[in-house]
Amino acid sequence: MTTEPEEWVENVRMLTESAGAIVPVDGDLSRVRSQRWVEPGFSRKVWASVVDMGWLGIQVKEESGGLGLGVRETVALAQVLGQGLVPEPVLPAWLAMQLAENAGFDAELEATLSGELLMVPAWQASPAGLDPHTGITVSNGRLSGSRTAVCGATGADLFVVTTTAGLALLPRDAKGLSMTTLAMHDGTFQAQLDFDEVVCELRPCHDIASALDTAMVLHGGYLLGVSERAFEITLDYLRIRRQFDVAIGSFQALQHRATDIKVQLELARAAINAAAAKIDLGQDGTHCSLAVLRARTRAAALARQVAREVVQMHGAIGCTDEADIGLFVRKAMSEAGQFAPEHALRKQFLTLRENPIGNSLLDSSARDHVPTDSLEPAHSTLIGACS
């Protein structure tokens, strides 16, 4: 979906304003704090508001009941969710819904948009793996294998499982599906899913890889939001905390490190918005993927740098659970490595850079010309090569 600049600026303004409904504008995090380590790790009530505000359908085509907005608008919303440390699995649901939409699971999509169902994606085989196809085998309509780091699983009704043979939507109570819950430092839960001959209906799903690309940019936006807010809080602290009769923010040692963060923040913001724009403008797959990998890597590195520095700059109070800054540190710890950590993203970047699909810069339709002998030809081969 492509929108004119003025239009999307207006869209973004409306969206971020509406976010005030679940992200308190005064930065109050007591709601987020109280949700921690209580299953499912988020609030069903807040989820209902997410549904009411239409956020779930932000990228879903208007004819399918969504808002039909672009990645740029969605990134802006993700950023606000990050600033407020929103624990509800909005981002996982976006990916799940995009996959479901691509595979034509219309009824489930509709039920998700109306809040009847909550679906989350289960695509990852290993903690640094980017290939959404490995780790699952399908034979005779039965699915076996496992998926790791499934975010939001504790509150989900449906798992959207990626396989080489297509996409399966598995209900939480499917026979043969077992779930191991993992508590995370940010107070949410992830799960490991094990499938033992789970009966499933598989549908071909095109563009799993580009759905992942979009999800990675959005997640970059979330990390950017987390980092921005943690940085703001810390700048405030540098202004008010006094030692040696002056504000600690007057010490150049700290000023220079704060400016280093500023540099990284602006790089991340630029890279994320540029990657989002590339997807919105329909640039070819390789071109987008490279930009996405760059943006997502920068965002993760930023979140880690910010986490490290904000604890240090706060001193002992930054090591306590009661100071809100710690909530941001925990979030960065739990989220920075989602999808894949930086080393895996860099490796993927190099592989893709060395082996672009077609001549990405000259032929923007290169993706469509790759032999279609598998369901997900263009990206999957590359992704498979280096996870």
Next chain:
Amino acid sequence: MKTPDTIETPPFLADHPPHPDFNAMSDVGFRELVREFVSSHYPDIPRFAQRRLRWPEVKPWYARLARCGWLAPTWPQALGGMGLDATRHLILIEEFERYGCARIHDIGTVMLGPLLMQYGSSEQQDHYLPRILQGEDIWAQGYSEPGAGSDLAALRTTAIRDGDEWVIDGQKTWVTLGADANQVFVLARTDATVKKQAGISFLLAPMDAPGVTVRPIENLEGHAEFCEIFFDAVRIPLGNIVGEVNQGWTMAKALLGHERVFIGAPRLSASALARLEALARKNGLWNDPAFGDRFAALAMDLGDLNDLFESYMDRLRRGEVIGPDVGVLKIFQSELYQRISEELMQVAGSLAGVRLDDDGDRRHDAAGTYLAARPTTIFGGSTEIMRNVLARYSLDLPA
């Protein structure tokens, strides 16, 4: 959490034959002895714990060490210690680490005891040293305040003389294991009319004195490991001062230098690196050349840190005072520990944020290591302060 079968109560009286001169033993022989000691005496309590064990958990180990006369390795034998020199002490630390022995509540043996030996009156030594060895006094360090962290000399807790008592008012914070202690040593202002550093005294206060309140503070790992202590007109005898009135700053600084050498010890980085190797093998990254390059760089850093630490130990053995250069060690160790912990988070990937409960398998615990590494650049002089001190006093740069 395992609970020991027999909860012993202090006093833990020493009942061992006289110690040999450990320093006369060969390094190898002494190491052998420590290994044997640990494997035959370590009680049924957690090994390789990531967090500090609380007093009821660690008590059996404290009691065992006390009975065998192994509680205070560096104290002279005449005072109930082992009389170890720096080399033997290091060997002992290494072997305790190797076995994964829990760290005991050691503020009394490591900080207060040596301080009393140097500055305390003979009555104070006679009273307090045995009580530390018998587990009757568990000490906490009350230096920091909400307004006095890096700028410790700005502390505002006051002690005012009233007849034959001191009356303490104020607040201490970030007191490690303060909730387990029955005694706290406090830096308090005894003269507000002079330069900040010149009006501070070193006082000893029982935690059960009327007017003392403790509030535990939970850390990021979810443990109430440190606490705030409030003093509301707390009265202690006039004799509960160490050294002269207003001499507290000098003594407090003497203690910090010692602390910094030990924060500079390579053991934290070494155990984190072992964890990194274990996790990389588990996650299939061990043979990845890019990872290998990063791992090799960290392993080399650790090797160099070992050499650096040894060279500082040599200087201590020769009786040298290390001075501001101790910052080199403290900065490099704490930052290396953090870099290794950050690489662990990378290797853990999308599962990096998993939070283990107390009984979880720590061998691959990235997040726990990451969190444990955070405070090492903050306490005992933050890395920023250490850098300031190095620049000013070691490099002789202008203020």
